[in-house]
Amino acid sequence: MWITLGMALVAAVTGRRRLLGLATLFSVGSCAVLVWALLAGDFSLEYVARTTSLSTPWPYRVAALWGGMDGSMLFYATLSMAIAWVGLRSRAEVRIGAGVGLALLLIAILFANPFTVLDIPAVDGEGLLAILQHPAMIYHPPVLYLGLVVLVVPFAVAMATAKTTDARVRRWLTVSWSLLAFGMAFGANWAYVELGWGGFWAWDPVENTALIPWLAVTVYLHTRQIEASKGSLRRTNLALAGLPFAFSVVGIYLTRSGVTGSIHSFAEDPTVGRVLLGAALVVTAAVVWRAVRSEPGETWGRLRPGRSLWLAINAVLVSLILVFVLAGTLYPAVSSVLGDRTVVVDPRFYVMTVLPLAVVVAGSLAVALRPRSWVVFGALVGIAALIALLVAGPSVGVVLLVPALASLALLVYAVWSAPRRLRAVYVGHAGMALLLVAIAGSSLGDDFSGPMRPGDSVDVAGHEVSLTTIETGEADRFIFVRAHVEIDRAHTLTPEIRAYEDQALPVAEPALRSTPVGDVIVAISLLFPDGETVAVSVFVRPLVWWVWPAAALIGLSGLLSLAGRDGAVSRRRRSATAMQQRGGTTTDRSAP
Secondary structure (H helix, E strand, O other): OHHHHHHHHHHHHHOOHHHHHHHHHHHHHHHHHHHHHHHHOOOOEHHHHHHOOOOOOHHHHHHOOOOOHHHHHHHHHHHHHHHHHHHOOOHHHHHHHHHHHHHHHHHHHHOOOOOOEOOOOOOOOOOOOHHHOOOHHHHHHHHHHHHHHOOHHHHHHHHHHOOOOOHHHHHHHHHHHHHHHHHHHHHHHHHHHHOOOOOOOOOOHHHHHHHHHHHHHHHHHHHHHHHHHHOOOHHHHHHHHHHHHHHHHHHHHHHHHOOOOOOOOOOOOHHHHHHHHHHHHHHHHHHHHHHHHOOOOOOOOOOOOOHHHHHHHHHHHHHHHHHHHHHHHHHHHHHHHHHOOOOOOOHHHHHHHHHHHHHHHHHHHHHOOOHHHHHHHHHHHHHHHHHHHHHHOOOHHHHHHHHHHHHHHHHHHHHHHOOHHHHHHHHHHHHHHHHHHHHHHHOOOEEEEEEEOOOOEEEEOOEEEEEEEEEEEEOOOEEEEEEEEEEOOOEEEOOEEEEEOOOOOOEEEOEEEEOOOEEEEEEEEEEOOOOOOEEEEEEEEEOHHHHHHHHHHHHHHHHHHHHHHHHHHHHHHHHHHHHHHHOOOOOOOOOO
16 A cells, blocks of 8 residues: 555656556555455454454455445545546646545545554454345445546546546546446435335435535536537536536545434544545635636527527526535534534425426426427326326325426437437436436325234235234344235235344344335334234335336436447548548558
8 A cells, every 4th residue: 555655646746647557556456455354354454353254245245345434445545546547648637636546545544544453353353234234235335436436537637628528528427427327226226125214315415425426417418518519618517527526525525524424424533534524625626726717618698599598407407406415415514513513404405495496307308308399298297297186196296297207208209219319318318207207106105104913904005014924033144033914915025123143233124015006115123022013114105116227227328328429439530531541541651
């Protein structure tokens, strides 16, 4: 790690890309050594003893690399240097990328070193929390980390060149946009199937730290089109190219400082928190300073109805959502730093502020791409409203469901008739419309919570839920209480409570029946002293099944747009080369 730090320092001073590559290689070696220690159970290392145990399966020993603060900081620094080495070219860009890796590695060495040795080696370790020993722990954090780290490339390019139209800025921001979409979907699914609370997004501050840069990139993808067509918003786009990376640093601070009271926090380390907060402020100040000192774009002039107007409207809507989410996320941190108290923002704040904007966004998803189809869209809104009111009745969820359904219907038809170069954009908008349909549908369900004995039945949103039997037993690593619950006398679910030997608190393992129409989640949280009564929670969530294909469509649309544009560029180059050769020019290197 010290060798890596020295090479990163020289690379940051000289801008030599090869030195950054060597620094990356040695940092990868440090990660490999730590993974080997985790797999071998080297409990002489404090980090290994804290995140693994003799009973921890080997995949989760590997996942412990990013499962704690110390290892995750080393992992994050390594990824940042690797991405900077791959994506940056000029010396000015390499200096910035190496500087970022240098700062992160310095934090890991001085304040969060995973190679700290215990005075007396431990016989066994504490192990990851049982709730973290889930398959999503293996793929969710790395994808999310990668989506955040990729933002270092557009940040470095924008700060070094002040060119917001650089193809690499758009390309790497789009890659991050897709990876963050996949990462958030993986995390939402993990929370949905594992926590047994009936939801997939809690507006937790640490969850929002992935959403905030994603929203900022979404704004950029809209405003960049305005700059490309009208030459305006250059300073705005320069700021939007760098701010997502600044937001990602803020996310690292919120995750590791313990100021939010989040269930996702790694640890409460005030020193690491202060250093990361300082880094976030420096990055933000650098972005603002670079944007202010850059050349302004063309004036707007008279904005007439058309594509640029709709792009501007959508950018404003997403920007307002970003502002509200950012305010709600940062408020606990500000209260903790200034007032020395931990507060939690009620999710109703986000519902009250974001829902009205989401309704407008749902209506504009299709009309923005096909402005002349507003008559068809209005007819679809009427049909969707009639169906929704007949099926679900009047409710807040229907207000979002109706325009989202209308936009989805129009976009599904438009995907097939859209120009090939815009098809990925239509797919992304269709995925967003489908996501809003699923979110609106999830609010139309119902819940039940209370004690039940074998033979008891309850009706929840039209589903008959019956508790048939309760059993207890012992597995290899835990003892359990298991309930057998029948849904509509046709399907049996078996939720459990598990008590692990090396964990202080029992863990609920809910059971889920998921269909495109709706999901039924059953969880048990308590076995009463009589041994025949359990506390049962039942959640009925219509249309949540569609959240996952919707997220897949959103993420894939970004990758498809990259493939389409890169392919178009290659075709134009081949065509230009062929025209030159037909005109009598040659590519023969031996020619004078």
